[in-house]
Structure formats: structure tokens, C-alpha cells
Amino acid sequence: MSDETEDKGPKPLSGNQKRKMRSAARLYAVQALFQMEAAGQSSTRVKREFLDHRFGAVYEGDEMQEGDPDLFARIVDDAVNHQARIDQMTDRALVAKWPIDRIDPTLRALFRAAGAELVEGDAPPKVVIVEFVDIAGAFFPEGKEPKFVNAVLDHMAREAKPEAF
Template sequence: MSAKSGNDKRKMKSASRFYAVQALFQMEQSGTALDRVRAEFLEHRFGLEQIEGEEMIEGDISMFSKLLEEALSYQAKIDQMTDRALVAKWPIARIDPVLRALFRAAGAELVAMTTPPKVVIVEYMDVANAFFADGKEAKFVNAVLDHMAREARPEAF
């Protein structure tokens, strides 16, 4: 395998994380079922060259689907982990819905997938930077995910 193809795979996984956060956000906001949102993303976002003038990277369909399925399967556990990582007066229900979707996608990787925790943290900080321009959210994401990762996979630290 060439270095370029390895880099392309990494980019596809990163894109899948970004798309998963968008899909989880959309599911929560609209009440749309998993299968319908997944089909919409696969038909209208994956593999498109541009959306609103932005070049889109093709995502890893398998990873995207697994992130959505595991985020829903483990949502109660992930939300409890997130609550424990947040300040007591800011439970998950009170945070920005994009961040809530991000923590659910990241939590799915920490709880149900084999991605190294430090990779999960860095990747989702990048996702936060894609959604929020000022960088404060990425620092917040770093702190919360570090706490969640240490709870989910203490052996990795």
C-alpha cells in the first residue's frame, strides 16, 4: 500500500466522523430515523465533488454507518459519560446540539470501536474546529473527550 493510499484512507475516516456528527445532529433535530438519514447522506453527500462551493471528501461508508449505529446503541452510556465529564451545572442536555452530536460520535468510538483514544480526541477536535471558528470549542472538546476516554479505556493511559 502506498503512503498516498494510507493518507486517503485517513482522510476518508476523518470525513466519516464529520458526516456522522452532521447526521446525528440532523437525527436529533428532525427526529428522522437512522436508516433514512444514512440513506440521505450516502445519496446526497458521500462522493459529491462539491456542496455549496466546498469540495467534499468521500467518506468511509462502513465507518460512517458503524458510528451512527453505535452512537445510538450506546447513547445512554455515552450521555452519562459526557455528563460526568461536564461541569455539574451543564448536563449534556444543556450543551450545543452540535457538540452533543460530536460527543455521541466520539463516545461511540471510545465505547464500541478500537480506535486509539488519543486518535479519537485529535480527530474530534478537528471536527469541532470545522464547525466552530474560534477554537474555544476544540479546547472544550479536548477536555471532555480526555475525561471520557480515561473512563472508557483507562488501560490506554
């Protein structure tokens, strides 16, 4: 076999493919954080389940999106490690009579995942906000939640990274 016909491994990902993988990782992180809270499972167990059984899995003929495993793990770990700080930021962004423990658990998981990126991540705050507003739209397609998420995350981003505004 000549050098020209040898398999050189997987092709490099395009910018669009990388963006889709990051978006999927963020969605999976929200789902994982929700599952951890709802089922009382550890982050190690839930991360392993997602990485082994959900990334790229096929369910009823539909293939799940491949996600960026490093971003997924980093968001989950940072959300767990910085949960108190993220929850306090979220509480300050919410109306006084609606502390984080009273909001929908899906939104709570979303705020924790987004907060992890705002506190520890390197993505620009506006990208984080847009990505997680899109995720809110996927979970609540008919509701006002995406606008609510946008407002809360904007407040959180201004607190976490004021230099970006």
C-alpha cells in the same frame, strides 16, 4: 486486449487517502447525529441520505470528501445503540451545572459520535480525541469549543478505555 492493458479495477488507497476518508466519515457522523436530533429522523433514513447524496457530492462546484461508509455507519449505529451510556459518560465529564441536554446540539452530536468510537471503536483514544477536536475546530473556528471538547473527550476516554492511559 492483452492482460497487461486490462483495467484491474480501482487502485488501492494510500494511507493518507484512507485517513482522509476516516476523518470525513467522522465529520459526516456528527452531522448525521445532529440532523437526526434536529429533524427527528431515524438513523436508517439519515444514513441512507448521507451515503446516497453527501459522500463525494458536488455542491456549487465544490466536491465533498468521500468518506469511509463502514466507519460512518458504525459510528452512527453505535451512537444510537449506546446513547444512554455515552450521554452518562459525557455528563460525568461536564461541569455539574451543565448536563448534556443543556449544551450546544452540535457539541452533543460530536460527543455522541466520539463516545461511540471510544466505547465500541478500535481506533486509539488519542486518535479519536485529535480527530474530534479538529471537527470541533471546523464547526467553531473562533471559539473555545475545541479546548472544551479536548477536555471532555479526555475524561470520557479515560473512563471508556482506562487501559489505554
